[in-house]
Amino acid sequence: MDRRAFLRGVGVLGCSAAAHPFLSTVTLAGSDGGRPLGDHRLVVMILRGAMDGLDVVQPQGDPDYAALRPSLLNTQAADLDGFYRLHPGLSGLMPLWAGGQLGFVHATSTPYRDKRSHFVGQDMLEAGTGMDVPLSQVKDGWLNRLLQTQAGLTSETAYSIGRDEMPLLEGGAEVRNWSPETILLLSPQARLLFERVYHDDPLFQAAAQEAMELADAGEIGMAPTPKIRGGVKIDDIEKLVDYAAGKLRQDTRIAAFSMTGWDTHRGQAAGLAKSLARLQHAVLRLQSGLGADVWGKTVLLAMTEFGRTARENGSAGTDHGTGGAMLLAGGALRGGKVYGNWPGLREADLYQRRDLLPTTDVRAWAAHTLRRLYGIDRAVLEGAVFPGLDMGADPGLLL
Amino acid sequence: MSPTRTLAALRFGCGLPVADGSPDGPDAMLAALAGPDKMAEIWPIMGLAESRPLFLAFRAIKGEGKQDPALAAKREALLLQIGAQAQQAQRATFARAVDARDGFRERLVAFWADHFSVVAASATATIYPFALVEDAIRPNLTGNFATLLTDVTLHPAMLTYLDQISSVGPNSQLGKKQHKGLNENLAREVIELHSLGVGAGYSQQDVTEMAKLLTGLVVDPADGTQFEARRAEPGAKRIMGKTYDGDGLAPIKAALADLALRPETAAHIARKLVVHFVADAPDAALVNRIATAYSASGGSLMACYTALLSDPAAWHPAPQKARQPYDFLIASLRALGITGQALQDMPYKHFKARFLDTMATMGQPFKRPPGPNGFAEAAEEWITPQGLARRITWAMQVPDRLVNPLPDPVELAQRCLADRASEALLWAAAKAEDRHQGVGLVLASAEFNRR
Structure with a gap:
């Protein structure tokens, strides 16, 4: 998208955007040699399908929890802080928790309410806008809008990884998009001919150009080797994480990808355990792939479109809800803590007597992460990146 | 070949060439569809x-x-x-x-x-x-949307996929005895995706009531869809301002028929048709004309197709859509002269490796959409660096395993694009180092991948 289209895109965001100098360059504290975004790394995972926060970070200290979750209640869950317990599917992350490199936010959500559509919920999570802006008018994702405020970006700064589209990173700022197993071998003559053939179609021209650059950079994948761990398929997620880690060790500062498998309407105990095993593997693999030094400068945010019903449904699962949980990890995190305000689970405490009540806006946690990680002005975050957001007080998420 | 004939095959059909006597304009296409x-x-x-x-x-x-x-x-x-x-x-x-x-x-x-x-x-x-x-x-396909919606909703495939079979009315005989309850997955998607569309003015209450109404539907592996009264939530259900009461399939069918006839459904279906066939950013007037035909005919799908095909706006010469991976492969097979019989005769492992696995790597695993909302429409979703790299690689490597000898690239371009082959493409196809490359250029070209 060109700059004019970008301006059109944000024009609808109204006066909150116009009031802030979001198009001016932000000078980064501690940024050296014109390197954009300094040294810190951000990884955003979108957990598509609505992860059940109440099952992942179980508020077993709440007197009403057990009755809501008769079949899902898990007494083997490890204690986190005396109130919350961690689903056994993430037990492999307990050392990170103990080391302050794993944290959660509970009872949080986007501003999306009431219709509980996955697809609109995900669009809103990635657009980073509020209910006041029609999604059809939002042309970019919040992570791309962050990049738009930065000077000196290179084509390597941000990567959207995998076959899934990542609207989070789409927009006017240049972002690389690659799926690690893609192979493209072209002779010099074939390249010339393809350039000619695509010359008049900007979409094809740009896609081919980028594909050829990435092929040149040696991004040629290996033959797929199905990898199963504990009955769970992990090779696909491992490839994404390894690719991201390889990029982040170099000049890339931001990477985003997504994981599905969270829409647990039925038989949640088995389904969620599988997805958590994949998530856990992704976190640990990222940690080892980055190495201690880079991991120490990294924050991973795993976000989902909304939570699920407080009550178990009729089929040992849960239906679409509202408030949910977010997972944070990384060496730059002040972890070992479940952030957020607990609203309670009495029927009157629930949102519409059915869902966990969101007490914070999930965008605020992302905004505070960006602020601390990259020194982005609050005005830019509340005006351009997340238009209309009130970030509130600094929760001290980062070290 | 006339431009209309080309567009009929590319935009509304499965590609070129087509057999002699194939329907090549709106009237003939509608007549064939009615046959x-x-x-x-x-x-x-x-x-x-x-x-x-x-x-x-x-x-x-x-x-x-x-x-x-x-x-x-x-x-x-x-x-x-x-x-x-x-x-x-x-x-x-x-x-x-x-x-x-x-x-x-x-x-x-x-x-x-x-x-x-x-x-x-x-x-x-x-x-x-x-x-x-x-x-x-x-x-x-050419009947009434209400019937289509009803038959699909009651089909074991849908009842199973969207978890309806594990939904039980909490106040039903079984619900009370076994403390079971609703699963609202199907109810939500019937309203959100299949009929009204997410932009319509329905509420969580409508979804919950719809979920109650759908209780009782079960699938017997051998006998198909059944209604089990002991699982059905008793009492009247109120959906979008209408009340449904009674046992069995009748109230469910009535509710689905009412959903089908709502103007929001007309607008939703009309828009989806135009987005699928004509443009990612649809012409609002064209959408309105189809929605009007839908409503005026009580949801006749043939009336919608007639409105679509007889509208000059649908025949705008500039292609505004990209072929999805499945359509890309089908059109490539047609271009290369591969018949259905050849696909039948091929060892299955080849069929899988050449087409099904390819579709998966292009982001469209065959019959495995990522969710109940199906695959994306926008060209930008498919013509990504990796998506296009996959098409180029397939187009350069697979055709020679399908046809021997490979066709002359220039003739191939003329056969599968007719008047839409650009000068640049014909020039490049002639300049290719070998036939693999030339065929690859044609099948991976923007002209071939647009419609």
Whole structure:
């Protein structure tokens, strides 16, 4: 998208955007040699399908929890802080928790309410806008809008990884998009001919150009080797994480990808355990792939479109809800803590007597992460990146 | 070849070349659509009724001593048979699109199969997505949307995929006894995706009431969809301002028919048709004209197709859509002169590696959409660096395993693009180092991948 289209895109965001100098360059504290975004790394995972926060970070200290979750209640869950317990599917992350490199936010959500559509919920999570802006008018994702405020970006700064589209990173700022197993071998003559053939179609021209650059950079994948761990398929997620880690060790500062498998309407105990095993593997693999030094400068945010019903449904699962949980990890995190305000689970405490009540806006946690990680002005975050957001007080998420 | 004829094949059909006498303009296309479904006869796929013996045999041994090796072997054999049937259905689906004179019919079938996306959840369910097409979509393709919606919603494939079979009315006989409750997955998608659309003015209350109304629907592996009163939530349900009461399928069918007739549904279906066939950013006036035809005819799908095809706005010469991976492969097969019979004769492992695995790497695993909302429409979703790299690689490497010798690239371009082949493409096709490269240039070109 060109700059004019970008301006059109944000024009609808109204006066909150116009009031802030979001198009001016932000000078980064501690940024050296014109390197954009300094040294810190951000990884955003979108957990598509609505992860059940109440099952992942179980508020077993709440007197009403057990009755809501008769079949899902898990007494083997490890204690986190005396109130919350961690689903056994993430037990492999307990050392990170103990080391302050794993944290959660509970009872949080986007501003999306009431219709509980996955697809609109995900669009809103990635657009980073509020209910006041029609999604059809939002042309970019919040992570791309962050990049738009930065000077000196290179084509390597941000990567959207995998076959899934990542609207989070789409927009006017240049972002690389690659799926690690893609192979493209072209002779010099074939390249010339393809350039000619695509010359008049900007979409094809740009896609081919980028594909050829990435092929040149040696991004040629290996033959797929199905990898199963504990009955769970992990090779696909491992490839994404390894690719991201390889990029982040170099000049890339931001990477985003997504994981599905969270829409647990039925038989949640088995389904969620599988997805958590994949998530856990992704976190640990990222940690080892980055190495201690880079991991120490990294924050991973795993976000989902909304939570699920407080009550178990009729089929040992849960239906679409509202408030949910977010997972944070990384060496730059002040972890070992479940952030957020607990609203309670009495029927009157629930949102519409059915869902966990969101007490914070999930965008605020992302905004505070960006602020601390990259020194982005609050005005830019509340005006351009997340238009209309009130970030509130600094929760001290980062070290 | 006239520009209309080319557009008919590219935008509304499965690609060029087409057999002589194929419908080449709006009237002929509509007439063919109103006629018999010839491809379904030539390349049959079993629906659930025809598959009943297999499921009956499976049910007979299900639950019986799992330790019995003889039964285990029989079970394995039945699973293999079901798997073979699904493989046959995959090939037949490709064969129909490759051979059809009436390409518009195959495109419409694919459109509705995506609108009503289902994914097989187990080894025994692998034929469900195909059976849904045979049982509920193809027979209703030119009928009334209410019937289509009802037949799809009540089909075991949909009831299973969207968890309806595990939803129980909390105040029903079974619900009270076993403390079971609702699962609102299907109810939500029927409203959000299949009929009104997410932008319509419905509420969580409507979804919950719809979920109550749908309780009682169950799937018997052999006998298909049944209504079990002991699971059904008693009492009247109020959905979008209308009340439904009573037992059995009648109130469910009534509610689905009412949803189908709502103006929001007309607008939603009209918009989806235009987005699928004409432009990612649809012409609002064209959408309105189709929605009007829908409402005026009480949801007649033929009226919608007529409104679409007879509208000059739908025949805008500039292509505004990209072929999705499946359409890309079908059009490539047509261009290369591969017939449905050749696909049938190919060892299955080749069929899978060359087409099904390719589709998965291009982001469109065959019959496995990422969710009930189906696959994305926008060209930008498909023509990504990796998506295009996959098309280029396929176009340069696979055709010579399908045809020997490879066609002359310039002739290929003229055959599969007719008047839409650009000077630049014809120039490049002639300059290619070898035929592989030339064929690759043509099939991966923007002209070939746009419609």
